[in-house]
Amino acid sequence: MTQTGRYHHGDLHDTLLQEANTLLSEQGVEGLSLRKLAERAGVSRTAPYHHFRDKNALLCALATQAFQQLDEMINRQLHQAGSQEGIQDFVREYLRFATENPEQYELMFGRTIWKSGEPTDELKTIAYRSFRHYAERLATLLAGRLPARTDSLRVAQASWATVHGLCRLLIDGIYVNREDIETVSEQSIALIMAALSQPSA
Template sequence: MSIAKRKAREVVERARSYHHGDLRAELLRRAEETLGKAGVDGLSLRQLARDTGVSHAAPSRHFRDKQALLDALTVAGFERLGAGFEKAAATGTFLERLRALAETYLRFAIDNPALLALMFARKNGPSAAIGEAAARAFTVPLEMVAEAQAQGEVVPGEPRGICLSAVAALHGLAAILGSGLVDATEADTLFDEMVGHMMDGLRPRR
């Protein structure tokens, strides 16, 4: 075998010999790309192996079946959303942090519609990992609302219910913007109005 052919073969072998953790991350990255383009039905472990350049059996070392892959994508989505929340709520007044959290969720929803739909799909099943990831993701907004309530900046009530109402409103706005029902130039105005209405509803009645 010539040196050139040997080097070419080594390149191919390296591409097929991902480190254990790197392969899992690459599979998830490519799976999310496919999810965004073809939806859940377009995902398969066999096609994912071909796209990644590994053997058909390689993905099964990390995901026992397609549902396990979907569960892992869901967990990763909540982890990414939670990290965004932490960064958004790091500094500022309650209003500034609330606005930053809302912007973070809206951007995530617009940029990742297929992933977000998967994250909130009941067909994922009662996976403990998904439940824990979702709880961790919303820890920051829940704690922020509870803190604001203690300081008299937010009306009394269950923080979880308040957060769910806000998420539902943002989810709806993301759907409207993504559908093209309104012009993209109106996005900022609609967002500002939503945050304004949200704060009007959250402020204690004097």
């Protein structure tokens, strides 16, 4: 039996993604290649190409997987309309996910795929869907609380941009240290909660 023969097709695909995530965390995008992935998974050098056409396809698959985790987080934390605790838990978990998985987060939102690469249709679908779910759930939470003529979509974009900006600062280590994560998280939650508490005009 060949090394590849140890795996069913679906099992090998999952194994390759798991090993690719490990390589990505250890060596970054530059250190990830299909050849290294084959060596890490213990399969022939051609085996990964049956699942990923090239490195761009592999990176898109990793980003897609990360967006699926984000979408699950959104649905889990924000599923209860009117729950401010859901917002608090979501922001904390979002910051934690980004800072514990900086390479994956960079793939999700960085230049490697969206500007320098070629995002797959699957990646674009899950990326847009995850934000749509966030915007829809936030709109439900904000119902009756926003000043007149305020666009809930713009509020969703602004609040997400705030959290995303904090993630970038934390990941890049520009202005804050990792031990400040909880403090920064609490401040970002306070800002969002202040916006949510504004009565309708």
